Amino acid sequence: MKLGVLFSGGKDSLFACWKAMQKEEVVCLITVVSRNPESYMFHTPNIRLAALQAEAAGLPLVEVETAGEEETELLDLERALLAARERYGIEGVVTGAILSVYQATRVQRICRELGLWCFNPLWLADQEAYMEELIDAGFTVVIQGVFSSPFDDSWLGREIDRSTLDELRAIARKYQVTLTGEGGEFETFVTDAPFFAQRIAIEETSKVYRNHNGVLRIERARLVAK
Amino acid sequence: MILLIDLCCRDGSLSRDEFVAPVERLLCRIGVPFATRHYTAVGAPDLEAADAAILCGTTLMDTGFIEHSFRWLTTFERPVLGISSGMRALAAAFGGGTGPCCEIGMVNVRVLAPDPLFAGREVFSAYTVHEDAVQVPGEFLPLAASDRCVQAIRHRSLPLYGLLFHPEVRNEWIVERFVGLTGRQSP
Incomplete structure (x- = not known):
């Protein structure tokens, strides 16, 4: 189909x-x-x-x-x-x-x-299993927006790797935040996926941040060989 | 052991993660053993080994299961929970037809008749995705309804239930109660 x-x-x-x-x-x-x-x-x-x-x-x-x-x-x-x-x-x-x-x-x-x-293949997905699978499968995911406490501007541009996932887990336990950001707490941008023939290199960014609301503006990016 | 039946267009379909896997995860959380089969692959040994059966839903355009005969449901006699398309398959096995009644999204469901599945609840909000409603077969009772159509049915003498809405979305308690009924039916 x-x-x-x-x-x-x-x-x-x-x-x-x-x-x-x-x-x-x-x-x-x-x-x-x-x-x-x-x-x-x-x-x-x-x-x-x-x-x-x-x-x-x-x-x-x-x-x-x-x-x-x-x-x-x-x-x-x-x-x-x-x-x-x-x-x-x-x-x-x-x-x-x-x-x-x-x-x-x-x-x-x-x-x-x-x-x-x-x-809707992610419908009601187990958040832990999904985030693990995402990393295991070879997705490169960057945080491009934060919209809730306790995320500060240091989160903008961070890649969700194993250590970031550990920190997100700790935050999800302590605050009213979903591990996947499904509640709109943060938003992501994918720079590489297992089916990408090339990956995206982010070359220039700027941050706008105020009161736990911020976005990473990607000013310049290009495709590079994997 | 609960026999979980996948009614999607084919075994291992893209819809499996949406309609079967959430029910599997729910059964894992409840802590009850289950085995999943595609509806075309359900055999006599599966039916013999089952203490109960759950028939899962399908995506709106996926109606291929209607062509299949689910006559085994008329002699199964152990608890059955038919979810959305699964309710349609259950009703069809007992000669119940369908009529157009499209609901997509949250609807208010009113409980109409006393039953252990809904005991203590009068109205709740439920997630629906269906094109048609089920006409209640003669051997069944309507248990709950939305403003527009019957949302739950039960066989008059057997623990066979059909739900038009999806209990795995925001109403997991109903699946938990169904599993509880199963426990009571087991030897």
Whole structure:
């Protein structure tokens, strides 16, 4: 079955993509770029780098802009899925939803309207096992946004390796934070994945941080050989 | 041992992680042994070894299981929990049809009749993803409903349950109670 993966550039959508590739044919990545930083569904600081990630993965990217208002962005998502069907013949959609009934429900409804299959391979995943598998499988994941206590600006740009995962575990135990960041506590950017032909080298960044809210802006990045 | 049945389009499908694995993890947490089989591969030895059976759901477009006969459910006599598509398979085995009633997302479920599965609960919020509702077969009772359709059924004399919603999402307590019933049925 030809599938399009709803893609934010973060670990969940790319891990879901990798899962889907093991069972079906992934023919494109689909991204909705929000102009609203408070976007309900598609908030992510470096979404413009999705094209670089798609190139690293050797997959075409279907990119649709949204003003990022709660209701119209669903129409924009529908527009993106229609474009992916027209251009690449997708029969189904893959998302990286783990716990968010809100996110899963919205996508399910649009898929039903369009007659597309809907797959959520990380649905209700065990957070520990997922994070371990992510590292073991060879994903390189960088923290590109922090949105809750106790994360300070030192977290921006950190790679989630084993020692970072240990620290995240300790934080998850102590604070109301999920290990995966599923509650929006932090956001990630993937620079390498097992199916990437090239990896992304981040060459220049800047940080914006205030009151436990911060983003790492990737100013310059390029593809390099693995 | 609980026989966990995968109703997805094929064994090892991409939907398995979404509809079967969460129930497997829940059974692990509850601490009850189980064996998972794809519905096309359920054999007599699996049915003989089972103290109970759980039929898992499928993604909305995945309805291939409807073509399959689940007649063994009519003579199984041990506890069964059919989840969403699994409820449809259970009802179909007893001659129950379906009618269009699409619900996607959280719905309020009202308990209609006393039953150990829902004891002490009158209304709860449940996660639904279904295109059709099940017409309650003659040998079954409606146990709970949303504003739009029947959400839970039970056989009049046997511990056979069907749930239209997904209890593994935010209502794990229902699966725990079902497993508890299984314990009581075991020799």
